[in-house]
Amino acid sequence: MTPSLQNWASGVQRAVEDELAARLPAAGTAPVRLHEAMRYAVLGGGKRVRPLLAFAAGELAAAPQAAVLQAACAVELIHAYSLVHDDLPLMDDDSLRRGKPTVHVEYDEATALLVGDALQSLAFEVLAAPQAQLDAARQAGMLHLLARAAGSHGMAGGQAIDLVSVGQALNPAELEFMHILKTGALIRAAVRLGAWCGSALDAEDEQRLDHYAKCVGLAFQVVDDVLDAEASTATLGKTAGKDANERKPTYVSLLGLPAAKELAQELRRDALAAVAPFGDRAKHLMELADYITHRSF
Amino acid sequence: MTPSLQNWASGVQRAVEDELAARLPAAGTAPVRLHEAMRYAVLGGGKRVRPLLAFAAGELAAAPQAAVLQAACAVELIHAYSLVHDDLPLMDDDSLRRGKPTVHVEYDEATALLVGDALQSLAFEVLAAPQAQLDAARQAGMLHLLARAAGSHGMAGGQAIDLVSVGQALNPAELEFMHILKTGALIRAAVRLGAWCGSALDAEDEQRLDHYAKCVGLAFQVVDDVLDAEASTATLGKTAGKDANERKPTYVSLLGLPAAKELAQELRRDALAAVAPFGDRAKHLMELADYITHRSF
Numbered sequence: 001m002t003p004s005l006q007n008w009a010s011g012v013q014r015a016v017e018d019e020l021a022a023r024l025p026a027a028g029t030a031p032v033r034l035h036e037a038m039r040y041a042v043l044g045g046g047k048r049v050r051p052l053l054a055f056a057a058g059e060l061a062a063a064p065q066a067a068v069l070q071a072a073c074a075v076e077l078i079h080a081y082s083l084v085h086d087d088l089p090l091m092d093d094d095s096l097r098r099g100k101p102t103v104h105v106e107y108d109e110a111t112a113l114l115v116g117d118a119l120q121s122l123a124f125e126v127l128a129a130p131q132a133q134l135d136a137a138r139q140a141g142m143l144h145l146l147a148r149a150a151g152s153h154g155m156a157g158g159q160a161i162d163l164v165s166v167g168q169a170l171n172p173a174e175l176e177f178m179h180i181l182k183t184g185a186l187i188r189a190a191v192r193l194g195a196w197c198g199s200a201l202d203a204e205d206e207q208r209l210d211h212y213a214k215c216v217g218l219a220f221q222v223v224d225d226v227l228d229a230e231a232s233t234a235t236l237g238k239t240a241g242k243d244a245n246e247r248k249p250t251y252v253s254l255l256g257l258p259a260a261k262e263l264a265q266e267l268r269r270d271a272l273a274a275v276a277p278f279g280d281r282a283k284h285l286m287e288l289a290d291y292i293t294h295r296s297f
Numbered sequence: 298m299t300p301s302l303q304n305w306a307s308g309v310q311r312a313v314e315d316e317l318a319a320r321l322p323a324a325g326t327a328p329v330r331l332h333e334a335m336r337y338a339v340l341g342g343g344k345r346v347r348p349l350l351a352f353a354a355g356e357l358a359a360a361p362q363a364a365v366l367q368a369a370c371a372v373e374l375i376h377a378y379s380l381v382h383d384d385l386p387l388m389d390d391d392s393l394r395r396g397k398p399t400v401h402v403e404y405d406e407a408t409a410l411l412v413g414d415a416l417q418s419l420a421f422e423v424l425a426a427p428q429a430q431l432d433a434a435r436q437a438g439m440l441h442l443l444a445r446a447a448g449s450h451g452m453a454g455g456q457a458i459d460l461v462s463v464g465q466a467l468n469p470a471e472l473e474f475m476h477i478l479k480t481g482a483l484i485r486a487a488v489r490l491g492a493w494c495g496s497a498l499d500a501e502d503e504q505r506l507d508h509y510a511k512c513v514g515l516a517f518q519v520v521d522d523v524l525d526a527e528a529s530t531a532t533l534g535k536t537a538g539k540d541a542n543e544r545k546p547t548y549v550s551l552l553g554l555p556a557a558k559e560l561a562q563e564l565r566r567d568a569l570a571a572v573a574p575f576g577d578r579a580k581h582l583m584e585l586a587d588y589i590t591h592r593s594f
């Protein structure tokens with residue numbers, strides 16, 4: 001990150017962390033173990049990429065901060081629940097996440113299942129909470145969008161395709177379809193929800209923004225695949241090299257490392273071009289596209 | 298069920314089944330296996346007790362049918378997701394549900410996890426769908442209520458208490474707290490959401506209805522414990538006698554069979570008394586309280 005982006009991002013990350021801490025059930029309230037584990041799963045880690053995108057998109061639409069914060073936290077809670085469930089032994093069986101033991105390792109599998117379930121509910125509870133700066137019809141629309149992005153036509157659907165594709169040879173179109181759902185749907189939702197908190201964009205602008213979000217969402221996954229192939233476990237904060245070990249199709253296994261890196265840069269250029277007409281209002285969206293595609297290389 | 302209640306209930310059950318079939322993703326759409334499994338989990342079984350309660354409460358408030366149907370299906374989807382997750386080996390490890398193999402037996406554990414996750418998202422998607430007969434502020438409030446009922450202060454929280462209470466001696470207050478969350482929260486939500494679809498009740502009437510819902514929710518669980526202790530697996534459609542086998546605290550283990558039955562009848566009388574002032578508008582609520590407490594004995 002450039003110093004100026006870092007500075008802005010730190011402010012957003014702090015606000016999101018504080019809001020999540022306030023919205024999560026207090027650790028001492030019954031059921032204590034579940035509430036502790038929910039806080040363990042969500043707080044004190046993560047780059048908060050989706051909230052950053054929501055805030056950057058909110059700036060484009062001059063959205064009030066309180067409304068964007070609410071939407072950003074809802075998206076982050078969906079993301080956090082998905083990590084807890086993905087890490088379970090019956091799914092990816094991962095024991096390390098953000099440099100800490102995963103929830104089912106630190107607690108137990110049944111608790112991890114319930115943590116994920118309850119975090120998903122909490123995401124909708126947070127987004128449905130009364131919000132003076134959003135009209136209710138807009139709010140209902142945002143809830144609908146988030147539910148759809150999380151469900152079988154979005155993130156959970158992408159996970160299901162990932163599941164049946166282990167050991168299979170996917171072509172680039174199939175791999176892209178999987179990632180557009182698995183990672184892309186929630187990243188798109190973050191961008192769209194951030195913008196919906198502000199003044200309505202016209203159809204063309206909405207489409208530009210959505211194209212940006214699609215490119216960034218896909219680039220994020222391509223970079224993830226590159227990082228998984230290149231980085232060590234220590235740098236990554238999660239188990240590295242897992243994808244290849246488990247014969248999961250990735251952009252690296254499909255295209256090779258150099259072409260995967262080139263694809264990430266191509267998606268970056270597309271993303272930047274999509275929001276260039278917004279000029280300075282898209283400053284942080286553009287800087288985030290740079291950051292996401294340059295995370296490691 | 299009395300023939301007249303049976304007649305009314307059949308109509309509701311048919312409407313709910315049709316609506317659920319229409320709202321669930323079509324079986325042929327990608328990801329196919331996930332969508333098939335979601336339909337398997339939800340359709341063609343279940344007494345639809347929560348939708349029946351939502352419709353009965355809707356009658357009390359002269360609610361439009363389309364709005365109640367939407368709310369009833371959302372609640373049923375939350376219920377269906379919870380069954381899929383509860384049946385997983387890492388939780389209750391049940392292989393039979395509604396007389397059929399459970400989802401993880403018919404498909405696999407990872408698919409069952411995603412089915413539950415995606416059904417929860419779908420519940421909120423259904424409830425957030427544009428609805429001409431509800432104003433948006435009311436709809437946002439209903440989404441908030443359902444999210445809270447499903448989460449760690451409701452159903453998922455009750456499940457977490459159930460988890461840590463295996464092999465422990467709970468006192469009646471602790472057992473009641475668990476069930477008020479585990480089964481009660483969603484049953485209360487069904488009743489309140491049904492009523493919220495119609496003309497607003499005053500505070501006193503709202504409280505009467507909520508007291509009815511609490512009594513019926515608890516009675517439902519007491520009867521479940523009695524059935525589990527008495528019935529055979531064939532009658533029950535799920536594995537009988539499991540609770541005692543697993544040293545789970547139940548009303549039967551705590552109070553003995555006769556006192557548990559008496560408690561169910563007491564709760565029935567309380568529920569009926571709570572809605573008696575509504576007269577004929579509460580006809581089906583009263584008949585459902587009778588049905589729920591007389592299911593077997």
